[in-house]
Amino acid sequence: MAVLSLRPRPAVRRWLPAVVIAAWLACWPLLNGRDTLPLAGSDLTSLHRWINARWDTIDNSRSGNPFFHYFIGAIRTGLDAAVTFAQALISQPSFGRPVPVLGWLGVVAVATAIAFLYANLRMALLTAASFVAFGVLGLWQQSMDTLSITLVAVTCSLAIGIPLGIWAGVSDRFDRVVTPVLDIMQTMPTFVYLAPLTLFFLIGPASATIATMIYAIPPCIRLTSHGIREVSPATLEASTSLGATEWQSLRKVRLPLAKQAMVVGINQTMMAALSMVTIAALIDSPGLGQTVYQTLQKMDIGTAFNGGLALVIMAIMLDRVTSAASRRVERTRRAGRLRSSAYRRWKRPAALTVAAVLCYLSYTYVWAAVFPTLGDTSSYVPRAAAATSAWVQNHLAGFTGALKNLLTYGMLNPFESLLTGTPWWLALVVAVSVAALLVGFRTAAIVAVGLVLLVVLGLWQDSMVTLASTLVATFLVMVLGLFFGVWMGRSDRVDTLLRPLLDAGQTMPAFVYLVPVLGLFGATRFTAIIAAVAYAAPASIKLVAEGIRAVAPAAVEAATSAGSTVGQLIFKVQLPMARRAVTLATSQGLIYVLAMVVVGGMVGAGALGYDVVAGFSQTALRGKGLAAGVSIVVLGLMLDRVMRAVAHRVELAAHGPADRGADGGH
Amino acid sequence: MTEPTLTEPTLRNAESPPVLDVRGLWKVFGPNPGRAVRSTLSSAELKEQTGCVAAVRDVSFAVRPGEVFVVMGLSGSGKSTLVRCLTRLIEPTAGEVLLDGENIGKADARRLRELRRHRLAMVFQNFGLLPHRCVLDNVGYGLEIRGSAKAERYARAREVLELVGLTGFETYYPDQLSGGMQQRVGLARALAVDPEVLLFDEPFSALDPLIRREMQNEVIRLHHEVGKTMVFITHDLSEALKLGDRILIMRDGELVQLGTPDEVVGAPADDYVKDFVSEVPKAQVLTLRWIMRDPRPDEPLDGPELAPDVVIQDAARSVLQADRPIRVVADGKLLGLVTGTEVIETMTSGDQ
């Protein structure tokens, strides 16, 4: 089949999609506004009301239903207890004391000792400085809340993820089962797990922990399994040839060799968890996320920035320390034989003793338990941030306003009114026929099912608004991605300059992006789009840059020696050869953008994201919020499938001529 | 001769029962392999009709105790597959492998592990070292997995490391060693478990020629010292001739010829083998037995005597200096005569 479709298309088929789109544009003024299925903010469809009713039934029967009472209830109680326990240790007054068990000095000491023992001295200093910064920013308790719930979620994620990862690494069958599930888990915008989870686990730390785990487990499973699979078959064969059992080969060969990949998995799990814990503020997860979320809603940019800064510091600290630890895995193993004695003899006991003494102090004395307020440090950052934001909005309004208007009126509005003004059945016909003509019938079927689902879910128009924002933002991401990606791929200097920035950008929790953008542009759809672009661009830029770098130097050299200009080189050699990376960058960018556009719902982006958020705060809108969440999933999966299919086509097309040549030879 | 050679005691233990006895071995890769077994189609036809690749087709041979048995063939001829079938790292499709009379194919998982742990050990082309373990732990690995105590295992590992000349490198990691040293570690690891049979799958083809020669001599030395039975895979004819007591030549999975080095060189079974050995300096491999002829009536029969298994090159000087034909004599019986003509013919024929 694939081979058949590779034959040169008849010219008719090539311009048919364009005809379809032209027809759509021509019809649009006539049909504009008909059958567009609008639904006002507080209106509900019968489906939404039905979900509301089911939800109420579940709420009412919660205590009587054994499934809820024993199974769900037990999980909920267990997780709540774990989080409460972690909070009692480091953040909340507990055990009849006015302060947590470990005061700030103790926490700083323990964290620093851990960083020292598992990473290195520099990381220990970074850790100490970060923790002190939380106190100085006046966010000690919130930071410790975030840390508690993150640690609980990471621990649970690793406890589940590592064994599953090992299993997926060893068993092809399990790997085949688990991979698509992980794909879906990672494609879905984080936001949408929340609603269904609160249905079962109610609002609070348990739901937050589970949502975080859903988001944080996939990288752990993937990297563990990847590490185990990467072990060379030759090494394994050698082990088998000496009579090792499967179990011995696993324990003595595969696991030790996978250790580094597993530590990288821990790093990614931790970053994912931190990101999700902040978003879970929407369902009452305590900590910095709350600070940011609540102040964002009040448009208190200063305080939101303060919280965002604490989050950034925490993200950088966790990332640096775990990456340093993963790099050290290799070195310690080697040096272990020679150096371990000195290390064991004094470094470890010394670090542990100091930490223990400081813990004791912080347990006993108030000055070591409660972070001291030195003057007015905690209001300095909020005031400065608020002032900066005000200054920017006053003085740079010309510039930011122009940018905003250009994109809003030049791109977003026309595109959005095109999508929202089209009758749903026309949109369906156009989308399905273009998909069928350009990609294939399977993809067309997926698109059809997806769009019909959107109609059924009752949020067609909101979905179209979100879709418009997502596509516009993805377009901007790809403009940035191609520009900076090509530049980075071609110049080592630019690469060394940009890469650390992009890496840092990728470790930030999604939430954080909203704050500065909001400070610059105020609460509009545009803000959400810019935040989404900022969130998604680093990944896309890096992917494009890698693709450009991977182009065979021989090809570049040949093209240069044939007298190509730089432009010709880029457009005729490097970009075409990197097209696989470019499509990958686009689909990644799309997924990231969708996730963020939805988060932007709370700062004026409206549409599906707003529906979800409203569902958390108003009981009457719960059903609609859930439907909005499902709509986001449908949009995400649909876009993801289409992108994959397109990428596949591009791939086939790239290899097509060679195949045909081979066929012709026979 | 400065290098030790294994070719003199040619038919070592010819009459004692074989250590390894391989009968009618087949390995077919592909869908429904059982169907392709015993088919007589050529490999191209087989691939066309069944989609299967017969990597080993109906190979039988017996390896005698203490022998160095070389399997040789071009790339893709099925050597690696054959040697892996011997320990069932690849499951044979049909046929039997008997180790000391025991059918390895019938062994259950536990028994098979026992055999691998104690009786058969393998050395790999790509070394197959465990990159996360130092040399000492690599060498001790086979002992470790069969459960021997740490002290005992390290003592044995040190002993073997000394045998292969790697004392002092115990705490090195594989990637800190040169290729030759890595393969010594591989060799030491196989020797550490004191197996009855050592299997080598092209152990030296990743090494440069000098190191390769050195390692070949090492194997010869070890063979003298520990006297193990060895099955040695190579695609290098000079290596085969140098090490092998007997050589099995494979093509497309089939056995083409099985014989001693001088049989292979002196009487190639077909054009394939002839092609193979055409570059070999025959005078260095063949013995007088291969060029002696019956005396002509007018020839004097009082020349110097030589034994039939003297290599031609070694005999050349005496033959050419003698003023009359050399008599080839075994057990006091005259087998034939050799003159300068025959010697010069052999010594120059290799160049054509």
Ligand SMILES: Nc1ncnc2c1ncn2[C@@H]1O[C@H](COP(=O)(O)OP(=O)(O)OP(=O)(O)O)[C@@H](O)[C@H]1O
């Ligand atoms: N796992 C496998 N599946 C399918 N075919 C295989 C497999 N392993 C080997 N073959 C085929 O079996 C044939 C013999 O391969 P084998 O590796 O035994 O050759 P070889 O003589 O060891 O070659 P080399 O000198 O390159 O190592 C080849 O045609 C190869 O393609």
Ligand SMILES: [Mg+2]
């Ligand atoms: Mg091979």
